Amino acid sequence: MQVQTTIPHADWRAIPGAAKAAEQAIKNRDAALYKLLEIVHAIDMQMREMGQQKAKEVLRAKYGITRPKNPSDLLKQIYPELPPKRRSKYVALVAYAQTKDPDQPLKKFARANGGIKGCIEKEKELRNSA
Numbered sequence: 001m002q003v004q005t006t007i008p009h010a011d012w013r014a015i016p017g018a019a020k021a022a023e024q025a026i027k028n029r030d031a032a033l034y035k036l037l038e039i040v041h042a043i044d045m046q047m048r049e050m051g052q053q054k055a056k057e058v059l060r061a062k063y064g065i066t067r068p069k070n071p072s073d074l075l076k077q078i079y080p081e082l083p084p085k086r087r088s089k090y091v092a093l094v095a096y097a098q099t100k101d102p103d104q105p106l107k108k109f110a111r112a113n114g115g116i117k118g119c120i121e122k123e124k125e126l127r128n129s130a
Contacts, residue, residue, distance in 0.1 A: 033090075034107040040078065041094050041106050044071050071095060089120055096123035 047055040047067060055067045068074040072091045075082065082090075096119045097109045104112075113119050 034110070036079065037090055037094060038106045040071055040075050040090075041097060041102075044074060044094065045098065045102055089116065092123040093119045096120075096126065099123075099126065 050058070052067065059065050059067050065077065068077060070091070071094045072087060075087050075091060079087075093110060093116050094106070096113070097104070097106055100113075101109055110116055110119050113122060
C-alpha cells in the first residue's frame with residue numbers, strides 16, 4: 001500500500017471568490033505600503049523643516065533615539081525587516097517626491113509619475129544628471 005506524500009494543488013481560479021479575494025488582498029497591501037511611505041515622507045519633511053538640531057533634541061527626548069541621517073535610516077528604524085533592495089526602491093520614491101512635489105500626496109504623485117517603478121527611474125535620471 002502506497003501512502004500519498006504530497007497534497008495536490010488546487011487551481012485557485014476554480015475556487016469560488018478566490019480571484020476577487022486575491023485582488024482585494026493586493027489592494028490592501030498596496031494601500032498599507034503607500035500609507036507607510038506617506039508616514040516616512042511626512043516625518044522626514046517635518047524633521048527637515050524643524051532643523052537638524054531641533055529634530056535631534058525632540059527625538060532624543062521623546063524616543064531616546066537620534067535623528068536618522070536620511071529616509072533610508074528612518075525606514076530602517078520603522079520597518080527593520082524590510083529587505084535592503086526594496087527599502088532602496090521606496091527611499092528613491094520618497095526622495096523623488098520630495099524633490100519634485102513635496103506637498104502632493106505620495107500615492108497620487110507616484111501614480112502620476114508612472115508608479116513606484118517610474119519614480120525610481122526618474123529619480124535615478126535626476127541623480128545621474130546632477
